[in-house]
Amino acid sequence: MHRAAEALRQGVAAAVSLAAVVCGAAASAASCDKPVYLSFDTGHMGVAPLVADVLQRQQVKVTFFLANERTLSGGSSLDEQWAPWWKARAAEGHAFGSHTWDHWVWRADQGAGFRVKPTAGAQTGRTLKVSAADYCAALKHPLQRFEQMTGQRALPLFRAPAGRTSPSLLKAAEACGFMHVPWSPAGFLGDELPSDKYPNTQLLANALRDIRPGDILLAHLGIWSRQDAWAPAVLEPLIEGLKGRGLCFATLREHPDYRAWIAAHPLR
Structure with a gap:
């Protein structure tokens, strides 16, 4: 009893x-009548605690796309070290989607399947031939791990690593319940670009000038190649500046292009 x-x-x-x-x-x-949709893909996680602090201080909800990527500590972004961090973000009401388990970058269609290049995991750097079923499993794996860590279910949404897709890939993903989420042109926040050519001040000015209501914004939880970290240096001024222009922040749960798909395709 x-x-x-x-x-x-x-x-x-x-x-x-x-x-x-x-x-x-x-x-x-x-x-929120003039929303923008800030999203973060996983990365080396070096700035993840600082990002969380800014989001909490600004009371902004975002969407995270999860892959099991290598971290600065030598582990991976969905390992036990990071489980409490993800659980805290889930409790705060953020949204979550898939970025494929080993960060598979699509290279080409091949027969009924695809050629992909992982940038994480044991097969990093190799070109693999995978089936549609393999790709579906790679989409589901990080979200199964997310539910194990947090007790919550993620959204049936994914972002292809590097944004690389094909009509066949999108069709295969939709067949197993996942809809793709790209980013808006102005929403490319530039944290992947080299610091010497694209300093934080320039990236901030460009974003504040160009972002419009409805845009989906892209950043990362740590980029190996950038010397001057984009977050949190740009993140908080960007949020404050967009708020000052009358914009507000929402997760992709509220996005008009995805609401119906989310309702019709609950993850199992």
Whole structure:
């Protein structure tokens, strides 16, 4: 009886927590009439704690796209070291999608499958031939790990590494329940670019000048090749500057292009 009662208590607590997140997201969406959709792909995670601090201080909700990438500490972005960090972000009401487990960059269609090049995992740098079923499994794997870490389910959305896709790849992903999320031209925030040619001051000025309501914005939780980290140096001034222009922030749960897909394709 004690075990049953405890299980019931935990179930009720989880339901209440989920309801609070959903209600909070709905309230935020209702009050946000000029939204932009800030998203982060995983990276080396070196700036992840600072990003979380800024988002919490600014009360901004974003969408994270998850891959199991190599980190500065020598582990990976979805390992046990990072599980508490992801659990905290889930509790704050952020949204989550897939970036493929080993960060598979599409290179070409090949027969009924694809050629991809992982930039994470044991086969980093090799060109692999994978089937549509393989790609589907690679989409599901990080979100299964996310649910294991947080107790919450992610969204049926993905972002292809490097944004590289083909009509066949998108069709295969949709067949297993995933819709692709690119970024807006003005939403490319430039944190992948070399610091000497694209300093943070320039990236900030460009973003504040060009971003418009409805844009999907792209940044990362750490880029190996950039010397002067984009986050948090640009992140907080960008958020404050866009707020000052009357824009607000929402997750892709609220995006009009994805709401119906999310409702019709719950992850199992």
